[in-house]
Amino acid sequence: MSLRRPLAVALAALTSLGLLTACGTSDAATDEIRPKGQQDTGINLGPDQKRVHTAKVDAIAAQVPEAVRKRGTLTLGVSTGSAPPLAFYATDDKTLIGVEVDLATLVADTLGLKPEFNAVSWENLFVGLDSGKFDGVFSNVTVTEERKDKYDFATYRLDDLAFEAKKGSGWTVKAPQDVAGKTIAVGSGTNQEKILVDWSKENEKAGRKPVDIKYFQNVSDYYLALQSGRIDAYLGPNPTAAYHVASAGQTEVIGKFSGGGASIQGKIAATTKKDSGLVAAYAAALDHIVENGTYGQVLKRWGLNSEAVKKSEINPPGLPRTKN
Structure with missing residues (x-):
């Protein structure tokens, strides 16, 4: 889906029409979505998200290519072309928030790297990977057989x-x-x-x-x-x-x-350029955050428990190729 930057304006419009108000009746709604002490004022869309973090794991960090380790940063592409809670701008119109950002941050934490997010249009996610500008993409990308020709995948959510x-x-x-x-x-x-x-x-x-x-x-x-x-x-x-x-x-x-229809369970994955040497590190980091519980905290925070995976898979069967 393509993205429009002025999401805060759209959300404000929904709020004014009563379409974006606090609700405590859904199992998916959690206190963590709202500021503490303000559970009747709506969803926390502010820049201060009190994001979940985790510690570096040296053994997993060692799997990252040396050039990336020396740089000390993980350059990641994110498309804000999807509505909340995937990746979108906070009320300051510049801070990226959402489940994709939270999970990517946990992976970077595990690898001992600072995440640097680049918000681009959907098509430019893949341009960035192809050119080597991005070390990876965390942006609701579904594994497909066609995409596997050019990219490596480490799964982290059901599609x-x-x-x-x-x-x-x-x-x-x-x-x-x-x-x-x-x-x-x-x-x-x-x-x-x-x-x-x-x-x-x-x-x-x-x-x-x-x-x-x-x-x-x-x-x-x-x-x-x-x-x-x-x-x-x-x-x-x-x-x-x-x-x-x-x-x-x-x-x-x-x-x-x-998302694969009746033929296959679609899977969302961290995406990197094929043979970049990063996919194993991503999968190991994702397995670690699943095991230590921080992964579950993030999914609960955004009401996505039903899309949890028990283990990250590298390049699993993807959605079938499009028939001409």
Whole structure:
């Protein structure tokens, strides 16, 4: 998904419309999302996140290529093209926050390196990797067979998609027929768009109504359309849906499934240029933070416990190649 920088403006608009208010009824909502003592004032979007840290592990740090160790920094690409809680700007419009930033920081801590985040557009994540500008990318990147030709992966979250509808809709989505004739919003150029288009075609072939697919430009527009009834549901990354459900309290997830569709469980991974020598260090660092509990603290903080992995996998089977 592409990203617009003025997220704070969009979030402010949601707040003014009652779409981004405190809620204590969801299992995904935790006190850590809100400032201590201010649990009724909303989500903590400020620059002071009291980020979770961990200590350096010498044995794991030794796996990092010498040139990177001598530099002392880990240059990482992050796309703020996704809505909270992935990676986005705090209220100061310059501090990157979110689950991707928190997990990347823990990996850098374990490796004894200072993380330097570069916020770029989605396509420039891969340009940065190709050119050697980035040591890695932590940005909701799904492992695919096609991407494995050029990049190495160390997994750290499950890749799930979710349908989000107004609370009390009495509607669930489990298969293509459940969205026949419905008006669904989705991000253009995304994997979820492809899945929704395929489902719509499947419905037409079966004699059912197609899906009325809608596209919007900004994160706030999807939720405004949902609240006003212009769309029946929004299909997007599960982390975005879970976060919005926990923060707004006016919507619910009515269906969740793998970003790989029915064929494979999609997996999100730290991404580095193929044969850069970094992927083993990333995987070892991720395994360490899983074991010491800091990984779980971060996922709980952002309401993403359901996407946890027990172990980082290097270059696992990815989403199938696109058929021409």
